[in-house]
Amino acid sequence: MNKEITEKSKKIILIILIAGCFLSTLNQTLLNVALSSFMDIFDVTAATVQWLSTGYMLVNGVLVTITAFLMKRFSTRQLFISSMFFLLIGSILCAFSPNFAILLTGRMIQAIGAGIIIPLLMTVVLYLYSSEKRGGIMGTIGFAIIFAPAIAPTLSGFILEYVSWRWLFIGLAPFLLIIIVLAFKYLTNVAETTKAKLDIVSVILSTIGFGSILFGFSSAGSKGWDNSIVLTTIIVGAIVTTLFCLRQIKSNDPLLNLSVFKYKIFTLTSFINILITLIMYADLILLPLYLQNGRGFTALEAGFLLLPGAVINAFLSPVTGRMYDKYGARPLFITGLLFIIISMWGVIDLTESTSYMYLMVRTCILRIGLSFITMPLNTAGLNALPRQLGSHGSAVNNTVRQLAGAIGTAVVITVYSTLSTSHASELSIENVNISAVQLAKLASIYGSSGAYLFMLVLSFVALIVTFFMPAKKTEKRKNKGKKTALEQRGIR
Structure with missing residues (x-):
C-alpha cells in the first residue's frame, strides 16, 4: 500500500470509485422495466430480449473470476479508467444501435466495464482502511449500490414514457466522461502491481463452468427444467466448475x-x-x-x-x-x-x-x-x-x-x-x-x-x-x- 495516501486523498479516491460504481449499478438495472418495450421496438421475442439481461450477467460472471488477477497485474487507475471507457463505448453503441444485434453487442461491452467495478472498490477499501473503520465506509458504498436500483425503475419508466429509449444510454455518457476526467486527474494507485502470470487453462475452465451454470439456470425459468439445453449446460457447468476448483486448490498461484x-x-x-x-x-x-x-x-x-x-x-x-x-x-x-x-x-x-x-x-x-x-x-x-x-x-x-x-x-x-x-x-x-x-x-x-x-x-x-x-x-x-x-x- 502507498503510505503517502492522505485522508483527503482517500476521500477523493472513494468519491470517484463510488460515483463509477453508482453509474455501473444504475446502468445494470435501467433496462429491467424496458425489456417489453424493446420487444416491440426491435420485433423480437421474450426469449431473445432476455439476452440483454442474461448476456450482461454471463459476461459479469465470467469476468469476476479473473478480477483478483487483474488487480495484481494492473494498477487501480488503469483498471478503473478502462472500466469506465468500456461502459462509455458500450453506452454509445447501444444509444445509436440500428438493430437488436448491435444493442446486445453494446450491452456486452458495458458488462465488461461493470464486471470489475464492485470487486475493485471492495479491495480498495481493504487497503485504505483498518477493519475498525470499514463498516461505515462499506455503508456509504452500500448507499450508492442500493440507491441506483431504487431509482432505476422510475427513471427508466419516465424516459420510456416521455423521450426516446435511446436516452437510457445517451444520458449516461456525459456523466461517464466527467468521471473519466476526474479519474485521470485525481485517482492514485492504491496497491503495488506485480508481474502475475495468467493461468489460461483456469480462465477457460471458469468461463465454461460458470458461464454454463449461469446460462443453464437463467434459461430454466423460460425453457423448463426438462429442456435438454438447460440440463446439458447445468451438468457440463457443474463438472467443469469442479475441475476449475480442483485446479485452484492444487495451484501455487491460483486464479x-x-x-x-x-x-x-x-x-x-x-x-x-x-x-x-x-x-x-x-x-x-x-x-x-x-x-x-x-x-x-x-x-x-x-x-x-x-x-x-x-x-x-x-x-x-x-x-x-x-x-x-x-x-x-x-x-x-x-x-x-x-x-x-x-x-x-x-x-x-x-x-x-x-x-x-x-x-x-x-x-x-x-x-x-x-x-x-x-x-x-x-x-x-x-x-x-x-x-x-x-x-x-x-x-x-x-x-x-x-x-x-x-x-x-x-x-x-x-x-x-x-x-x-x-x-x-x-x-x-x-x-x-x-x-x-x-x-x-x-x-x-x-x-x-x-x-x-x-x-x-x-x-x-x-x-x-x-x-x-x-x-x-x-x-x-x-x-x-x-x-x-x-x-x-x-x-x-
Missing part, C-alpha cells in the same frame, strides 16, 4: 484463491450471502408477478410500490455500516433476519383484496431487514481475511452472488409456476364456471403465496446459521490469531 474458505467467518457469511441473494431476487420477481398478473396493476404502479422500500434501504445503509463498526456482525444479522421473516410471513396468504398500502409497508419492512445485512455481510467476510487475500475474497463474494442470483431466479420461477399450475387445476375442478382470466389471476396469487412460504423457510435457515457467527470481541480475537497463523505458514 481464484479458495483458501479464503479456511476462514470460518468468511465461509459463514458466504452461505448467508447465498440465502439472502435468493430471498432478495425472489421478492424482486414474485411481487411484480403478483401485482401485474394477479392484481392487474401496471408496471409503473409496481415500480412505485417498490420505490419507498428501496430508498429506505439506501439511506439506512450508512447507518448500519456504522452500527457494524460498533456492535459487530451477529446482532445486525439477527435484527435484519427478524425483519425479513416478518416481511415474508406477511405475504404467505395473499388474496385478491390485499391492499396496495399493506404491500408497500411490508416491502419497507423487508428492505429495512436487508439494510442490516447486505453491506455488513460483505464487511464481515472480508474483515476475516488477511489483506493479501482481499481481492480473492471480493472475487469469491461476487461469484457466489452471481450464481445465487441465477439459481434463485430459476428456482423461484419454478416453484411459482408449479404451484400456479397446480392451483389452476384445482380451481377449474372446484368451480367449472370460472372465467379463464379469473382463473389465471387466482392461480398467480396462490402461486406467489406458496413461493413466499418457501422464502420464509430459507429466512429461518439463514437465521439459524447467523447464530454460529462469533460475537464482536470473539470475532476480532479469532481473526487476528487465524490471520497470523496462516500468514506465518505462507498462505497468500
Whole structure:
C-alpha cells in the first residue's frame, strides 16, 4: 500500500470509485422495466430480449473470476479508467444501435466495464482502511449500490414514457466522461502491481463452468427444467466448475484463491450471502408477478410500490455500516433476519383484496431487514481475511452472488409456476364456471403465496446459521490469531 495516501486523498479516491460504481449499478438495472418495450421496438421475442439481461450477467460472471488477477497485474487507475471507457463505448453503441444485434453487442461491452467495478472498490477499501473503520465506509458504498436500483425503475419508466429509449444510454455518457476526467486527474494507485502470470487453462475452465451454470439456470425459468439445453449446460457447468476448483486448490498461484474458505467467518457469511441473494431476487420477481398478473396493476404502479422500500434501504445503509463498526456482525444479522421473516410471513396468504398500502409497508419492512445485512455481510467476510487475500475474497463474494442470483431466479420461477399450475387445476375442478382470466389471476396469487412460504423457510435457515457467527470481541480475537497463523505458514 502507498503510505503517502492522505485522508483527503482517500476521500477523493472513494468519491470517484463510488460515483463509477453508482453509474455501473444504475446502468445494470435501467433496462429491467424496458425489456417489453424493446420487444416491440426491435420485433423480437421474450426469449431473445432476455439476452440483454442474461448476456450482461454471463459476461459479469465470467469476468469476476479473473478480477483478483487483474488487480495484481494492473494498477487501480488503469483498471478503473478502462472500466469506465468500456461502459462509455458500450453506452454509445447501444444509444445509436440500428438493430437488436448491435444493442446486445453494446450491452456486452458495458458488462465488461461493470464486471470489475464492485470487486475493485471492495479491495480498495481493504487497503485504505483498518477493519475498525470499514463498516461505515462499506455503508456509504452500500448507499450508492442500493440507491441506483431504487431509482432505476422510475427513471427508466419516465424516459420510456416521455423521450426516446435511446436516452437510457445517451444520458449516461456525459456523466461517464466527467468521471473519466476526474479519474485521470485525481485517482492514485492504491496497491503495488506485480508481474502475475495468467493461468489460461483456469480462465477457460471458469468461463465454461460458470458461464454454463449461469446460462443453464437463467434459461430454466423460460425453457423448463426438462429442456435438454438447460440440463446439458447445468451438468457440463457443474463438472467443469469442479475441475476449475480442483485446479485452484492444487495451484501455487491460483486464479481464484479458495483458501479464503479456511476462514470460518468468511465461509459463514458466504452461505448467508447465498440465502439472502435468493430471498432478495425472489421478492424482486414474485411481487411484480403478483401485482401485474394477479392484481392487474401496471408496471409503473409496481415500480412505485417498490420505490419507498428501496430508498429506505439506501439511506439506512450508512447507518448500519456504522452500527457494524460498533456492535459487530451477529446482532445486525439477527435484527435484519427478524425483519425479513416478518416481511415474508406477511405475504404467505395473499388474496385478491390485499391492499396496495399493506404491500408497500411490508416491502419497507423487508428492505429495512436487508439494510442490516447486505453491506455488513460483505464487511464481515472480508474483515476475516488477511489483506493479501482481499481481492480473492471480493472475487469469491461476487461469484457466489452471481450464481445465487441465477439459481434463485430459476428456482423461484419454478416453484411459482408449479404451484400456479397446480392451483389452476384445482380451481377449474372446484368451480367449472370460472372465467379463464379469473382463473389465471387466482392461480398467480396462490402461486406467489406458496413461493413466499418457501422464502420464509430459507429466512429461518439463514437465521439459524447467523447464530454460529462469533460475537464482536470473539470475532476480532479469532481473526487476528487465524490471520497470523496462516500468514506465518505462507498462505497468500
